[in-house]
Amino acid sequence: MPKQTFLNLPVEKKQRIIDAAADEFAAFPYLKTSINRIIKKADIAKGSFYQYFENKKDLYKYIIDIAGETKLKFFRERLPEYKKIDFFSILKEVFLAGIEFKRNYPRYSQIGDLLLKGENESLKNEIYDMSKPKTNDFYLELLQKAAEKGEVDAEIDLEFTSYMLTELTISVVDYYFKKHSSEGLEDLNKMMAYLDKMLYIVKNGIAGEGYYAAYQDEGIKENLSSGKN
Amino acid sequence: MPKQTFLNLPVEKKQRIIDAAADEFAAFPYLKTSINRIIKKADIAKGSFYQYFENKKDLYKYIIDIAGETKLKFFRERLPEYKKIDFFSILKEVFLAGIEFKRNYPRYSQIGDLLLKGENESLKNEIYDMSKPKTNDFYLELLQKAAEKGEVDAEIDLEFTSYMLTELTISVVDYYFKKHSSEGLEDLNKMMAYLDKMLYIVKNGIAGEGYYAAYQDEGIKENLSSGKN
Amino acid sequence: MPKQTFLNLPVEKKQRIIDAAADEFAAFPYLKTSINRIIKKADIAKGSFYQYFENKKDLYKYIIDIAGETKLKFFRERLPEYKKIDFFSILKEVFLAGIEFKRNYPRYSQIGDLLLKGENESLKNEIYDMSKPKTNDFYLELLQKAAEKGEVDAEIDLEFTSYMLTELTISVVDYYFKKHSSEGLEDLNKMMAYLDKMLYIVKNGIAGEGYYAAYQDEGIKENLSSGKN
Amino acid sequence: MPKQTFLNLPVEKKQRIIDAAADEFAAFPYLKTSINRIIKKADIAKGSFYQYFENKKDLYKYIIDIAGETKLKFFRERLPEYKKIDFFSILKEVFLAGIEFKRNYPRYSQIGDLLLKGENESLKNEIYDMSKPKTNDFYLELLQKAAEKGEVDAEIDLEFTSYMLTELTISVVDYYFKKHSSEGLEDLNKMMAYLDKMLYIVKNGIAGEGYYAAYQDEGIKENLSSGKN
DNA sequence: CATGAATGAGGGTTCATTCAT
DNA sequence: TATGAATGAACCCTCATTCAT
Numbered sequence: 001m002p003k004q005t006f007l008n009l010p011v012e013k014k015q016r017i018i019d020a021a022a023d024e025f026a027a028f029p030y031l032k033t034s035i036n037r038i039i040k041k042a043d044i045a046k047g048s049f050y051q052y053f054e055n056k057k058d059l060y061k062y063i064i065d066i067a068g069e070t071k072l073k074f075f076r077e078r079l080p081e082y083k084k085i086d087f088f089s090i091l092k093e094v095f096l097a098g099i100e101f102k103r104n105y106p107r108y109s110q111i112g113d114l115l116l117k118g119e120n121e122s123l124k125n126e127i128y129d130m131s132k133p134k135t136n137d138f139y140l141e142l143l144q145k146a147a148e149k150g151e152v153d154a155e156i157d158l159e160f161t162s163y164m165l166t167e168l169t170i171s172v173v174d175y176y177f178k179k180h181s182s183e184g185l186e187d188l189n190k191m192m193a194y195l196d197k198m199l200y201i202v203k204n205g206i207a208g209e210g211y212y213a214a215y216q217d218e219g220i221k222e223n224l225s226s227g228k229n
Numbered sequence: 230m231p232k233q234t235f236l237n238l239p240v241e242k243k244q245r246i247i248d249a250a251a252d253e254f255a256a257f258p259y260l261k262t263s264i265n266r267i268i269k270k271a272d273i274a275k276g277s278f279y280q281y282f283e284n285k286k287d288l289y290k291y292i293i294d295i296a297g298e299t300k301l302k303f304f305r306e307r308l309p310e311y312k313k314i315d316f317f318s319i320l321k322e323v324f325l326a327g328i329e330f331k332r333n334y335p336r337y338s339q340i341g342d343l344l345l346k347g348e349n350e351s352l353k354n355e356i357y358d359m360s361k362p363k364t365n366d367f368y369l370e371l372l373q374k375a376a377e378k379g380e381v382d383a384e385i386d387l388e389f390t391s392y393m394l395t396e397l398t399i400s401v402v403d404y405y406f407k408k409h410s411s412e413g414l415e416d417l418n419k420m421m422a423y424l425d426k427m428l429y430i431v432k433n434g435i436a437g438e439g440y441y442a443a444y445q446d447e448g449i450k451e452n453l454s455s456g457k458n
Numbered sequence: 459m460p461k462q463t464f465l466n467l468p469v470e471k472k473q474r475i476i477d478a479a480a481d482e483f484a485a486f487p488y489l490k491t492s493i494n495r496i497i498k499k500a501d502i503a504k505g506s507f508y509q510y511f512e513n514k515k516d517l518y519k520y521i522i523d524i525a526g527e528t529k530l531k532f533f534r535e536r537l538p539e540y541k542k543i544d545f546f547s548i549l550k551e552v553f554l555a556g557i558e559f560k561r562n563y564p565r566y567s568q569i570g571d572l573l574l575k576g577e578n579e580s581l582k583n584e585i586y587d588m589s590k591p592k593t594n595d596f597y598l599e600l601l602q603k604a605a606e607k608g609e610v611d612a613e614i615d616l617e618f619t620s621y622m623l624t625e626l627t628i629s630v631v632d633y634y635f636k637k638h639s640s641e642g643l644e645d646l647n648k649m650m651a652y653l654d655k656m657l658y659i660v661k662n663g664i665a666g667e668g669y670y671a672a673y674q675d676e677g678i679k680e681n682l683s684s685g686k687n
Numbered sequence: 688m689p690k691q692t693f694l695n696l697p698v699e700k701k702q703r704i705i706d707a708a709a710d711e712f713a714a715f716p717y718l719k720t721s722i723n724r725i726i727k728k729a730d731i732a733k734g735s736f737y738q739y740f741e742n743k744k745d746l747y748k749y750i751i752d753i754a755g756e757t758k759l760k761f762f763r764e765r766l767p768e769y770k771k772i773d774f775f776s777i778l779k780e781v782f783l784a785g786i787e788f789k790r791n792y793p794r795y796s797q798i799g800d801l802l803l804k805g806e807n808e809s810l811k812n813e814i815y816d817m818s819k820p821k822t823n824d825f826y827l828e829l830l831q832k833a834a835e836k837g838e839v840d841a842e843i844d845l846e847f848t849s850y851m852l853t854e855l856t857i858s859v860v861d862y863y864f865k866k867h868s869s870e871g872l873e874d875l876n877k878m879m880a881y882l883d884k885m886l887y888i889v890k891n892g893i894a895g896e897g898y899y900a901a902y903q904d905e906g907i908k909e910n911l912s913s914g915k916n
Numbered sequence: 917c918a919t920g921a922a923t924g925a926g927g928g929t930t931c932a933t934t935c936a937t
Numbered sequence: 938t939a940t941g942a943a944t945g946a947a948c949c950c951t952c953a954t955t956c957a958t
Binding site: 487489490544545546604605607608609610611612614615618619621622625626628629632633636652655656658659660661662663664665666667668669671 | 847
């Protein structure tokens with residue numbers, strides 16, 4: 001986290017530095033980001049940078065933190081009421097909010113994506129220990145409420161499921177870009193179609209009638225229940 | 230891909246270079262890998278390297294390709310017969326084979342992981358266009374056979390589902406390491422427990438009775454069907 | 459030496475600065491010491507530092523001075539009476555006191571050692587001109603008293619001899635650490651054994667009977683007397 | 688030690704680099720030496736430097752090694768015959784040779800001095816493990832021969848004594864410069880006078896008649912003998 | 917076809933000191 | 938008197954690529 005020196009800076013200068021850093025971290029994978037470029041863009045001296053932050057990682061964590069806070073605030077404002085609609089519809093809303101965030105804060109969103117997919121595992125873990133609660137627990141929270149209302153299978157492992165949901169949500173976006181790369185986020189309909197497919201799986205599963213017909217008596221049941229917990 | 234000069238090399242020398250490169254790409258995220266270290270380990274001249282490969286990326290793609298081929302071969306040999314057991318049990322076998330591959334070819338496995346999680350998106354896409362078909366279609370193939378046998382819901386989008394399955398499988402391993410970091414792959418039981426949870430979700434979905442009771446008459450059905458094909 | 463501003467400081471703050479500086483100068487060779495670290499540890503402002511001291515060297519000299527005074531005071535208190543025992547036994551006492559000082563004031567002792575061995579010759583000379591008298595004259599004083607009592611050869615150059623004694627004393631400790639590095643000062647017996655060897659040489663010299671037998675008539679005598687003065 | 692790359696260089700270029708490095712290491716304490724200055728003076732690229740040497744320390748060790756070899760060669764050539772004269776006269780010759788070396792190879796001599804007095808203890812130890820045998824054993828060798836001829840007290844610890852002799856020799860020079868700083872080595876007579884004083888002490892010891900008269904019966908003898916071996 | 921020396925921009929980081937407030 | 942932000946040169950080191958031999 002920034003040194004006091006940075007926090008004491010005039011707002012305008014602070015913002016200049018944050019902007020320059022966000023630009024850089026959104027534009028390059030962490031290992032390729034350059035302090036030199038950041039300070040040049042922010043128009044501060046090299047030495048000053050190290051008066052503000054311990055090192056590059058310190059700045060990075062700070063920007064990640066800002067991005068996370070911004071996202072959380074955005075979500076909280078956009079999704080004030082979960083009560084009226086069912087869990088899977090809420091998931092849809094959350095997803096839409098995520099897309100919207102990507103549109104409104106492409107830089108922060110991009111930074112988060114780069115981190116999430118970052119190859120620097122140890123850095124990632126360090127960041128996670130700091131920020132994970134905020135983002136990951138979001139789904140867990142929703143799941144818990146849904147469980148209370150009986151909207152989800154009572155026996156599933158909520159924490160595990162929330163993790164899978166997170167990953168699946170990301171996968172939907174990835175799949176979209178894989179199939180329609182470079183189209184941007186213009187055609188929301190296609191994206192939503194994929195989301196529906198994903199939600200269908202999560203909701204109903206994919207086992208077909210043939211499966212139950214053929215295997216239901218051969219101890220599969222036990223196998224299944226062991227997966228509940 | 231390597232230049233002809235490389236292919237003309239004696240097998241022993243080729244292997245030395247491949248080994249050195251695999252070591253390097255397994256040890257560092259791509260952006261941190263160093264040609265200097267590779268040529269030193271392989272004991273070849275700097276100039277020679279550039280007569281064998283266009284550049285670092287060229288070598289990287291080549292190693293990725295080898296890793297992919299090795300993995301595919303390993304799977305094909307280990308999973309010769311899918312006919313006798315049901316689809317979800319096969320998924321389990323495939324998963325186990327993946328773990329086994331990790332154990333037998335930790336370097337290649339590690340390289341694949343680093344790539345998959347690599348922050349260098351453009352590089353990744355370049356690689357994907359080349360190698361994804363090989364690994365990803367594996368699940369698709371299985372799904373298609375399962376569909377023929379009616380083991381999976383007839384209306385789901387097989388390609389999309391195979392993508393989700395791939396991601397979920399990876400997520401299971403990630404979750405395991407997140408929860409039991411540094412335990413290695415020793416305790417397969419814990420891992421398999423997570424796998425069962427994942428398969429349970431994929432098989433049955435997570436919608437609970439409360440969901441159907443409350444929302445079944447409010448047009449949710451349509452929503453669901455739109456998620457099928 | 460410190461500016462008046464420093465001397466005006468409340469005792470507690472002065473001490474904080476002295477402590478921080480002593481820590482730093484004991485921990486690093488002078489050229490590697492950092493004002494940044496010192497002010498951080500002392501919790502004073504960068505600007506304040508330069509209002510208290512001219513620069514790093516100024517502070518360094520001041521700390522060296524304090525260390526010297528402390529050492530001298532320690533010795534004077536511990537060795538109040540030289541009268542009862544012979545000169546060489548006093549040397550032993552002095553040596554022991556030195557070891558004791560090392561134990562009681564490891565920081566100051568370490569600073570002195572770093573300075574003594576410091577590669578920055580010009581800095582060293584500057585310091586010496588200031589502080590050497592205090593420590594070096596200690597041996598000279600002892601030697602003078604011993605000379606008066608006839609305990610040492612009447613014709614030796616006392617000043618020169620005191621210098622050699624100083625160096626030899628240091629060498630004994632160096633030799634000990636060279637032979638038993640990392641043992642610390644725990645085993646005083648070994649150290650004292652080396653000291654005895656040194657004192658033996660200083661007391662008796664190392665010339666053997668064979669030397670006198672073979673060369674006594676060949677003008678060696680004159681050579682010897684020329685060394686007395 | 689240098690990489691093969693360096694050894695393959697044309698003699699002229701190698702020498703240019705060695706010269707530039709020797710200049711630098713003679714001019715500054717190790718911690719203040721600058722690779723930048725060295726490469727500028729040697730007129731080589733920054734990258735080239737790191738093709739030749741691992742790092743600054745690697746180069747430093749190399750230069751130290753060269754200096755040591757040069758000194759040893761110089762001594763061996765200048766002191767071919769120890770047989771005809773007594774041990775203490777040989778010491779004188781050795782000392783003179785050292786002075787002469789200082790005059791002929793002031794740079795190498797200066798580097799050695801800086802190292803010897805260097806405050807960077809760990810670096811020094813590293814170097815010592817490499818080069819100490821060559822220089823320190825020189826005195827030991829002489830002492831052993833002298834012991835065989837009975838020229839030195841049969842019971843002294845030769846290794847310990849050789850260490851003390853080394854240190855005393857250095858101290859003589861230090862003392863000279865302390866008393867006649869900035870006179871250079873012009874007035875050899877003064878220096879030799881100090882040497883004689885030192886040799887006198889080493890030869891005869893400094894105990895006076897008064898010492899033996901007063902303390903000889905009070906168990907001092909045992910103390911002395913314990914200092915022998 | 918093999919070689920390996922040459923390159924120099926760029927990396928992140930530390931530093932003692934100044935000076936306006 | 939106290940402050941602490943600003944400075945920018947200097948530090949060591951790494952890098953992928955070129956090219957003359």
